[in-house]
Amino acid sequence: MSLKGKAAIIGIGEVPSGKFPERACIVSAVESAVMAVKEKKKKREDIDTIIPTGTVYNAQYNNEMVTGRIVEELGLSGVVKNNVSVFSGGSSSSTMLKVAAGLVNIGAAKYILCLHSEKLATGLSLQGGIDLFSTAGIAKEWEVPFGQHYSSVAALATQRYKYETGTTDEQLAAVCVSNRKWAELNPNAMFRKPLSIDEVMESKMLSTPLRSKMSNMLADGGSAFVVTSPERAAEHTDKPVYLLGSGSRATHFVYSQEPDLTRFAFADAAKDAFKEANLTPQDIDVMEIYDSYPVYQLIGFEESGFCKRGEGGQLFSEGKTWPGGKYPVTTNGGMLSQGHTGGGGGVALLVEAARQLMGKAGERQVKDASFAAYTSTGGTYFDSHVTILGTVVPD
Amino acid sequence: MAKVEKPIPETNTWTEPFWDATREGKLVIQKCVDCDQKIFYPRLICPSCFSQNIEWIEASGKGTVYTYTVVVNNAPSAFLDDMPYVVAVVRLDEGVQMLSNIVECDPASVHCDMPVKVAFKSINDEYTLPVFKPL
Ligand SMILES: [Zn+2]
Numbered sequence: 249m250s251l252k253g254k255a256a257i258i259g260i261g262e263v264p265s266g267k268f269p270e271r272a273c274i275v276s277a278v279e280s281a282v283m284a285v286k287e288k289k290k291k292r293e294d295i296d297t298i299i300p301t302g303t304v305y306n307a308q309y310n311n312e313m314v315t316g317r318i319v320e321e322l323g324l325s326g327v328v329k330n331n332v333s334v335f336s337g338g339s340s341s342s343t344m345l346k347v348a349a350g351l352v353n354i355g356a357a358k359y360i361l362c363l364h365s366e367k368l369a370t371g372l373s374l375q376g377g378i379d380l381f382s383t384a385g386i387a388k389e390w391e392v393p394f395g396q397h398y399s400s401v402a403a404l405a406t407q408r409y410k411y412e413t414g415t416t417d418e419q420l421a422a423v424c425v426s427n428r429k430w431a432e433l434n435p436n437a438m439f440r441k442p443l444s445i446d447e448v449m450e451s452k453m454l455s456t457p458l459r460s461k462m463s464n465m466l467a468d469g470g471s472a473f474v475v476t477s478p479e480r481a482a483e484h485t486d487k488p489v490y491l492l493g494s495g496s497r498a499t500h501f502v503y504s505q506e507p508d509l510t511r512f513a514f515a516d517a518a519k520d521a522f523k524e525a526n527l528t529p530q531d532i533d534v535m536e537i538y539d540s541y542p543v544y545q546l547i548g549f550e551e552s553g554f555c556k557r558g559e560g561g562q563l564f565s566e567g568k569t570w571p572g573g574k575y576p577v578t579t580n581g582g583m584l585s586q587g588h589t590g591g592g593g594g595v596a597l598l599v600e601a602a603r604q605l606m607g608k609a610g611e612r613q614v615k616d617a618s619f620a621a622y623t624s625t626g627g628t629y630f631d632s633h634v635t636i637l638g639t640v641v642p643d
Numbered sequence: 644m645a646k647v648e649k650p651i652p653e654t655n656t657w658t659e660p661f662w663d664a665t666r667e668g669k670l671v672i673q674k675c676v677d678c679d680q681k682i683f684y685p686r687l688i689c690p691s692c693f694s695q696n697i698e699w700i701e702a703s704g705k706g707t708v709y710t711y712t713v714v715v716n717n718a719p720s721a722f723l724d725d726m727p728y729v730v731a732v733v734r735l736d737e738g739v740q741m742l743s744n745i746v747e748c749d750p751a752s753v754h755c756d757m758p759v760k761v762a763f764k765s766i767n768d769e770y771t772l773p774v775f776k777p778l
Pocket residue numbers: 675676677678679680689690691692693694
């Protein structure tokens with residue numbers, strides 16, 4: 249059975265990403281939730297299910313969200329029937345949406361608030377961040393003892409991808425530049441100053457061939473979206489954002505067990521998603537491709553079918569992915585420019601896809617955007633998700 | 644800053660034969676008795692056929708570098724003194740992949756598909772890591 253057209257996003261909320269030492273994490277959650285809930289015309293009491301996703305900067309805060317803090321903070325005690333956390337790291341956007349769509353489709357929930365909040369920039373020290381991410385999702389028996397951490401993880405894929413496709417360091421840098429072009433137009437982005445390929449190429453080498461400006465920056469942030477059935481959606485908005493197709497594969501836990509670090513399973517995921525939506529990559533107006541590092545954005549873009557393998561670097565270099573270009577890619581600036589809020593990096597991309605389809609993207613609005621694709625992945629790229637959204641449900 | 648101890652592998656009861664072997668200077672992997680599948684890292688069941696009939700075999704210790712990186716900045720605390728060091732995914736001739744370090748060579752000389760063979764580096768009296776050097 250398909251969930252095509254069986255669920256819709258009717259409200260979105262987001263607070264700016266960046267360094268906000270004075271902003272408590274719960275503030276990001278509550279403010280995002282209020283924005284997302286206020287977008288619908290009904291009362292907040294309609295929310296009968298809340299799906300918070302995981303927070304990693306602080307185990308105590310995460311436990312609080314697992315055990316209903318947001319229910320109480322929003323004044324929904326005794327109204328919300330289920331507060332149930334759904335977490336798969338960076339792909340939580342996709343898994344939350346899928347779970348929410350399933351619940352509204354079978355009538356187990358009417359309106360579901362999905363939300364994320366994180367404090368990775370100011371809730372941890374820099375070395376604390378490196379140390380956290382040298383263990384989170386990295387196998388403690390088979391990788392941590394060898395000095396594996398997130399930069400080396402990304403560098404391993406980048407090295408092999410360059411070797412197999414001939415993609416250059418300058419083309420990888422061009423992905424960062426493209427994302428920055430979009431972030432310049434995004435008031436919620438952490439980095440909005442123009443960025444050049446030279447600046448990326450001159451930035452500090454971390455793990456060859458990965459440089460510091462090819463790396464995302466940990467950020468504080470929060471975002472939220474409300475999911476309901478298409479029938480209820482019509483009561484609230486003339487522009488519901490329908491779920492049209494989704495595909496995914498979980499391929500490894502230990503990063504070094506991934507059979508193809510230059511592809512992962514985005515091609516299979518995309519095949520399923522496009523088939524379910526009955527659309528092709530040529531139909532897509534805006535592509536919110538999960539980045540975190542430029543190599544993954546190229547892999548996600550190419551494997552989803554938007555261009556041939558190995559040709560992505562050139563499209564990014566030529567500016568075809570910039571505002572006004574033929575391929576609007578990662579239009580919030582991605583984790584490279586909007587900031588990496590843990591699982592929220594993916595939620596921000598999903599919210600951006602919905603924002604573009606709702607026509608609310610301001611200066612960076614892609615004209616007449618009807619169909620969006622977005623990709624996500626969690627942990628050390630343990631899974632590959634492709635999801636298609638649209639303002640109409642094609643046959 | 645106080646020196647941070649190297650992380651030791653967080654082992655499991657069924658993986659102990661692997662670490663016992665590396666301490667003796669041997670690299671062992673698993674083999675499924677029912678379907679012949681070579682298995683690394685050590686599992687409870689054969690990922691190919693679901694069998695629990697699994698035995699240990701000594702690996703050739705030879706393989707190639709699938710991919711690698713030279714860590715030069717921002718390493719985890721316990722590895723700051725090791726920089727530059729090489730992290731690599733090695734494909735053993737038996738067909739399994741493992742994460743390791745490439746040692747005993749200029750990091751700049753490491754490349755994809757480079758032939759390597761196993762060597763052993765002890766962390767402490769209890770644990771020895773399988774690492775690789777140019778063949
Ligand atoms: Zn077997």
